[in-house]
Amino acid sequence: MRLAAFAALAACAALAQAQDSAREIQRYRQMIAEGSPAELFEVEGEALWKKPEGPKKVSLERCDLGEGPGVLKGAYAHLPRYFKDADSVMDLETRLLHCMTTLQGRSREEATRRVFGSADRPSEFESLSAYIAAQSRGVRIAPGMSHPKEKASYELGRALYFHRVGAWDFSCASCHGDEGKRIRMQELPVLYKPEAARPVIATWPAYRVSTSQLVTLQWRMNDCYRQMRTPEPTFASETTVALIHFLTATARGETYHGPGNKR
Template identity: 40%
Template sequence: MRPKAWWVVGAALLLLLGLAQEVDPREEAKRQKELLLQTAGILPTELVVQQGEELFHRKGPSGKTMAECDFGLGKGVLEGAAARLPRYFLDTGRVEDLDHRILTCMTKVQGFPKEAVKRSEVVAVAFYIASKSTGHRINVRLLFPQEKELYALGEKLFYARTGARDVGCATCHVTYVGKRAGVLPYADVLGKDQSWTHWPAYRYSNDQTWTMQDRIRACYGNIAHPQPDLYSLPILALELFLAYHNNGAVVEEWPAFVR
């Protein structure tokens, strides 16, 4: 091929790449979702929700199911419950998000040893419970001193610059909002993007099921910072801070289907 022809091909490829980068990620997710439905007839999110429902009604060593657990609106009441988390629970004396509350339920109510609780089971139950909040608005309040203290910690962690790269959550999601990370722009997690309503979700790009806990841990990994442990205080603090700033946002679909 002559040099001029190579130049034309290269320019065309760059143009196509530029167009690909301009694709709305939500529209692309819808397209991928439709393709998966056409080929498989069912979405991974539906399968995980079904698994979570089975686990929810499974009896534990105590003989109880998760219907005996209170997720914030009374025993067994799931409609809209996930949209109100994290929150303070009187029975444990601490703030819990959906993942942590499921763990509490499985260990304290159902009687499973903590070491026997599989992460995949917690995620599946989170998908099922979250599905009951589709169409609800996020409604997280700071009523108890423990909630206010945890919110303050979450705010501090969000704006802190740490790690080998001297960056933090706010570096990407405040300072560089709209600028590209690969093919996607950094989201305004405290404002218009309402990213709290994107999780829990199935990520079609890597075939993974994630809750917000997994998303936060992945973010820490992306900035070359040691990842907080699952169910740890830093994760709960960041979740409460982010959820509070997404108050009023409508949950379009839980679990979501994202890139």
């Protein structure tokens, strides 16, 4: 009788401890989120958005991200989408590149020279992405899904997700295809399922604590292909946009609350 009481007490203690650590992890996440260095990139991004650049010496403030020229509120949450002026589906970074070449008169080659930065020297795409994405906080994720080219882009992204390529015969689904997989302590979300894609997409772009960098979705696609040992995909290509489109569409309905934090 006494033993049973003791066992019950021990079970209670274990449960309390598990709840304690869950609460502490929650508290830690909240602390990081409140003082996220992503905010520093937002500040940098705002300055870059308003800074005249290129041969035409104009800022990006008239750039149409889909909600009208210069409208930032909710723009990120509704990307990728079809743009009539470019007759293609674009994600945020692709659209920014489009504005840099059309509005500012910069060459594609010059504008894409440093698309991914370093901790010491962030790329303008990273800071701009942080600033623009932050203007969609609290907006529901709803990428374009109605235009035939949007449907085609989504289907291409879905096909690419499962398409095995390269010397190692890897696809996105090789790692992100089964529940419960991880690399070291990093859990691998099954990103073709809405419940897994939602929390992930809602926090990209994000500050990466291990490298002190702000990382974007174009970078994520690029680096996943690097890890799969394929040739490097072109920045802002149909392929990377389609994958981003597929992942974002899978996460649709979630409220955007980034830029987030990654390990």
